[in-house]
Amino acid sequence: MNEVAALAASPAGEDVLLPALEGVVRETFGARSTIAAIRRMTAKDQTSHACHVVTVRLGTREELTLFFKDYSSYKGRRPGMKERSERELRVYRDLLSGTDLGTARYYGSLWDQPQGFFGVLLELVPGTPVRYCEFPYWLSAAGWLGRMQGYFARHSTLLEKRDFLLRHDEHFFHSVAEKAARSVLERSPELARRLAPVLSEYDRVVKILASPFTTLVHGSYGAGQVLANSGVEPPRLCPIDWEFAGVGPALYDLGVLVDGFKTPRLDELLDTYRREATAHGVPVPDNDTMKLVIHCCRLHRVMHHLSRCMERNYPDTAVSSLMDMSDQLSKVVL
Template identity: 35%
Template sequence: MTAGVRSDNAVSDDLRAVVESLLSGKYGPSAVRTLEREISPMASSYPAEVITVTLAAGQSLRIFLKDLSTRRYYADIPERRSREIAVYRDLLAGADLGTPHYYGSVEDPDRNRFWLILEYVEGPRVKDKSFEVWVQAAAWLGRMQAHVAAHPDLLKRCTAIRRLTPDFFLATAAAAERAAAAFSRDLGRRVLQALAGYADLAYRMASQPPTLVHGCYRPYNILLRSSGGSSPICPVDWESAAIGPPEYDLAHLANGFDDARRRILVEAYRAEAASYGLHVDVGEEVDAMFDGCNLHKNLKTLTNAVERAFPVTGVEKLVRIIEVTAARALRGRTNRASRSSSMA
């Protein structure tokens, strides 16, 4: 996609004032000589621009403007934009995790203007890279969770992000069943049948030691920096961020891989967490949480089937995946119940 130059003068004038204010602390007042706007080829659900700023001293820098005032899909826009701004401002700024530098934001409800202004990061998405890069992305989660564990006040002070409660997991499951039933009664019945016993798993997932979760840690939301930063891995698009179980993001990243590659991703995550001082438990319960989060990821995808007009064949395939992942995720519950019965 070729970027196009933006020239709407009213917005450019406002943007120049904002950028000058955000950069004045480092470069001094009236530091901006010129400002050139281009539509970003990285834009997805929200409009976005790359801003090239030429400074009075002659140097230039590029910043990324994400326009959070509108979205391709309209659910929960106010919550999503408040959440993403808060994560960059309150949790990631100064954390030295390789995420884009936070310059600032604009929140002006009267003009419906909500801008998030970040460092522009050059580099491809992880989805276009080899599996070895996906392993680096799994390791990054261990580093990030170790940072959060070492700074427990971070999550307490960021009130804009939600907690993933049992009701959250159960509501997603119910919405997935309704979405499947909208395509056929049989598909809805199959999802409902596959989720027998899911309530117990939902409560256990919600009771895990809490950490920051990205919420949609998929390879199209992770950049591989071409240069700069303390880490080559650079997760972006934090609008779905939450406080939830440690396995949540890793399960999203590993979705679709066979067991051998899943193990490689899990071991990279655990090793990196340990190198930063965070012990990650192993065992049957942790595996069950990983499988449960993987099941939730597929249920969440199914909830979008009607709004995004999935083809029937796609929904049928997704229901089959849910049946398989549900059998795996709920297997531990069945095994524990069997052991309890044999001990009685």
């Protein structure tokens, strides 16, 4: 038990982690199960927060390996980090738990307000981000969205009264555009004049994005936020990093995933999503309409980045590139 004692006595919230692990072990292996040793290592892939792989060895020599995301480790001044952390924890605990969608299993959370220690314990899911995988895994990621949306269409009450979720509605899309206008004006009055014609017609984009069919959205469903585990059959897809989760239009996440693709691969991605979504009872428009919505999603993401150009001190080249993208997309959707 020396390793356990050392863990309990060490700093950085370990005295909170140990009781949480004991609770996980009792729930997973039975009330009489005891911990013989604990090993904690820094995870290979880090996020905005410190992440650790925690291996618990029982007296029976069984082992349980967990992924520990330490929300309290973030030391920056970025606004909204506390809300983002709480949102992700509650998505895992309240929405994804028991869904059989392949997401990481939720084991528990740690919260010690006096110490300011806050984190979540999840299943350690082996896998490679889809962005580094062959194209078939991208297709699987598109299909996963259809299955996930079908699940929440069948269990729509799960999304009711979830105030921790962002609302991707008309107000949300307009607010991002308005923040972009202020940020660009602060950066350059000349660029603000260039952006003005796009913003004057932006209500059309908002109307297209604010679909009447809403579902759970990941909010940042890029290929770097989806793990693919090819070691099981069928391969397991596991979306991670749910800090921007919300309720919004079904095509929002798809628009993030397929950004940058062109025909014929774009059509393959859309067709794969359509098959899975339709099979699970999710209404899907025709491909031309889907492409229009996806272009609107891209324009919204451009506005999102422009809205942060001063806060993040983007270089002039990056802002110029974003303005060019805004001009190009506005010609398609406006």
